[in-house]
Amino acid sequence: QKEEWRKLKDAETVTKDGKHVELAANIGTPKDLTGVNENGAEAIGLYRTEFLYMDSEQFPTEEEQFIAYKTVLEGMNGKAVVVRTMDIGGDKELPYLQLPEEMNPFLGYRAIRICLAEPEMFRTQLRALLRASVYGKLRIMFPMIATLNEFRAAKQMLEEEKEKLVAEGQSVSDDIEVGIMIEIPAAAVLAHQFAKEVDFFSVGTNDLIQYTMAADRMNEQVSYLYQPYNPAILTLLKHVIDSAHAEGKWVGMCGEMAGDQTAVPLLLGLGLDEFSMSASSILKTRSLLAKLDSTEMEALAGKAINECSTVEEVIELVAELTNSL
Ligand code: PEP
Ligand code: MG
Numbered sequence: 001q002k003e004e005w006r007k008l009k010d011a012e013t014v015t016k017d018g019k020h021v022e023l024a025a026n027i028g029t030p031k032d033l034t035g036v037n038e039n040g041a042e043a044i045g046l047y048r049t050e051f052l053y054m055d056s057e058q059f060p061t062e063e064e065q066f067i068a069y070k071t072v073l074e075g076m077n078g079k080a081v082v083v084r085t086m087d088i089g090g091d092k093e094l095p096y097l098q099l100p101e102e103m104n105p106f107l108g109y110r111a112i113r114i115c116l117a118e119p120e121m122f123r124t125q126l127r128a129l130l131r132a133s134v135y136g137k138l139r140i141m142f143p144m145i146a147t148l149n150e151f152r153a154a155k156q157m158l159e160e161e162k163e164k165l166v167a168e169g170q171s172v173s174d175d176i177e178v179g180i181m182i183e184i185p186a187a188a189v190l191a192h193q194f195a196k197e198v199d200f201f202s203v204g205t206n207d208l209i210q211y212t213m214a215a216d217r218m219n220e221q222v223s224y225l226y227q228p229y230n231p232a233i234l235t236l237l238k239h240v241i242d243s244a245h246a247e248g249k250w251v252g253m254c255g256e257m258a259g260d261q262t263a264v265p266l267l268l269g270l271g272l273d274e275f276s277m278s279a280s281s282i283l284k285t286r287s288l289l290a291k292l293d294s295t296e297m298e299a300l301a302g303k304a305i306n307e308c309s310t311v312e313e314v315i316e317l318v319a320e321l322t323n324s325l
Contacts (some may be wrong), residue, residue, distance in 0.1 A: 029052070040286070048087065073132055081139065090111075153196065182202070188236045201240060205257035227311045231310075262319070291325045
């Protein structure tokens with residue numbers, strides 16, 4: 001089987017009926033590029049920049065960040081790179097940033113919430129990204145967006161930094177897509193409004209599932225409620241994808257669910273455009289997609305949403321299909 005997957009390294013990702021979807025990789029540092037290229041990723045769908053902060057004794061400087069982003073963009077030779085702005089908080093701590101003790105860190109001061117409150121820190125990252133943008137195909141993504149106002153505020157800071165750089169004579173790409181993670185249920189519910197203002201969505205199912213099911217993603221005792229195939233999650237995903245497509249925008253997924261072999265047929269059926277996962281899952285997913293017919297998967301996803309009321313029913317539905325492949 002591994003041999004069969006290897007052959008797909010340089011192949012395009014197409015379904016049995018010839019529909020193209022993008023298979024991308026998640027990375028944490030520029031060092032991960034080796035695995036990305038070895039496994040034939042078509043893009044980077046999530047670069048988690050917080051590791052740059054976590055692996056450092058103090059805030060990484062604009063120059064240090066610029067070098068990291070440039071390295072990744074150049075390493076991808078013109079393939080798209082979605083860089084997510086810093087997502088500290090929740091379970092990720094920074095010794096040099098004194099965060100308050102919180103009752104519920106995952107519901108607290110985290111990611112874009114910190115960035116908007118600490119504009120100096122955020123603007124440094126934005127400037128580094130803008131300067132790196134001329135070295136490849138950069139897409140910028142904001143994490144943990146709950147409201148349109150947060151997106152607008154972050155986007156405005158980005159525009160302001162761009163204007164400043166241009167005024168200083170620095171070159172900045174004028175082709176940078178700006179999107180958000182859909183990982184808070186409120187943003188998923190209002191996807192039709194967000195879709196008018198963003199260039200793309202990427203669904204962060206690790207958080208979206210925990211927030212939708214009110215089940216901590218780290219807590220073993222409630223892990224039975226952490227249900228990617230719950231019809232409630234699928235219904236939310238359908239709304240997000242349909243809303244984006246209605247505005248001509250694309251939707252990716254960079255949570256673990258994107259590389260989950262039971263979820264892939266459903267996600268294809270829901271119309272997901274980009275699947276981003278750990279590099280080691282790419283080839284097996286490309287192989288699976290090549291066996292799936294997108295029209296049949298659309299019917300499968302429709303059935304899962306309209307006829308299933310439990311996660312067990314959804315799993316059985318998908319199993320019936322995959323057993324016959
Ligand atoms: C997610 O929430 O699905 C995601 C990709 O972000 P992280 O796992 O870094 O929170
Ligand atoms: Mg997340």
